[in-house]
């Protein structure tokens with residue numbers, strides 16, 4: 001076993017950390033307060049090669065490995081989890097499925113603008129009545145000439161307002177209920193109309209949108225993977241995407257821990273630093289231990305994916321543990337800061353709000369437990385299609 005990062009991984013981690021410290025962290029509170037999507041930031045991340053860091057160079061990416069990308073998400077999320085999810089969805093959920101399932105023509109046409117950060121990507125699966133049960137989706141793709149006409153509404157689409165390319169899931173066979181009649185399509189911004197900007201508990205620097213597709217005509221060149229096999233694309237994408245969300249949760253928890261540790265060394269009560277009290281020491285010890293444990297789970301899942309090995313169970317474990325840990329430990333960070341922790345004077349209340357979403361998207365904690373249980377019980381038949 002080798003627990004060391006490679007030289008390349010360490011350099012990418014240091015580059016992202018330095019950029020996030022200088023260019024993101026100082027603005028994160030304001031972006032949160034103003035619900036500001038920092039569009040210009042993604043151009044600068046692109047200049048550093050961080051909008052397609054794990055995409056092969058021949059498609060305009062940085063050519064680094066998947067763990068390097070996970071390190072990028074961890075560092076970005078440590079400064080601002082909204083920036084983290086914007087890059088995570090753009091990369092894991094839009095760019096990587098094009099690489100994994102696209103034809104050569106689709107890869108050369110759609111991936112370079114995404115990998116170079118000229119466009120943002122989005123992933124449009126969820127609908128008002130199809131969340132965890134994504135197979136219940138109603139968006140229709142009706143055969144028309146040598147292609148399809150797509151009609152439907154999607155909900156809570158990250159990057160929706162700013163994306164140039166959408167991976168969108170629609171029902172191609174109305175006769176087949178559930179997941180089997182669904183296909184994946186590649187749409188452009190002009191096929192989509194944004195109908196709402198969602199207001200959220202946190203993650204306010206990210207865009208979460210309702211969108212509609214109103215009779216968009218597309219050709220066969222827009223079908224990603226095989227007809228009626230779109231769920232394979234969705235599930236395969238989420239298997240990898242979850243590792244990114246786990247890294248996001250890890251970054252948020254790390255940020256909370258650092259603020260709490262510094263505060264404990266300075267704040268005085270009863271004539272002592274609060275860090276001298278065993279109750280506070282135990283909280284910090286638990287935080288540090290759980291963050292360490294999470295990091296091992298997350299990096300292992302990333303390593304397995306990089307090796308091309310199965311990572312469904314390990315990715316779900318990493319995401320489940322990381323997200324619940326981040327929610328728990330950001331709450332503890334607030335507790336260590338006492339009343340100040342509950343105010344906007346310190347960032348820990350933002351970390352707590354941002355951490356909560358990691359238990360919900362890319363599959364709720366309940367669904368992660370189902371994924372893990374199915375794997376450990378050897379239930380290979382996807383009788384229950386879950387995300």
Ligand SMILES: Cc1cc2nc3c(=O)[nH]c(=O)nc-3n(C[C@H](O)[C@H](O)[C@H](O)COP(=O)(O)OP(=O)(O)OC[C@H]3O[C@@H](n4cnc5c(N)ncnc54)[C@H](O)[C@@H]3O)c2cc1C
Nearest residue numbers: 123124125126131132133156157158208361362363364366
């Ligand atoms: C900020 C944000 C960004 C998002 N970004 C995207 C995006 O970019 N693209 C996209 O497609 N979607 C996105 N989503 C949607 C997200 O993936 C879903 O919200 C999530 O999958 C859960 O679906 P749901 O909200 O409909 O909850 P539901 O499926 O209605 O679940 C409600 C509750 O029931 C539980 N539950 C459901 N089924 C089961 C079961 N079989 N067993 C046990 N418990 C169960 C759930 O765990 C949950 O606790 C986003 C959501 C948010 C809030």
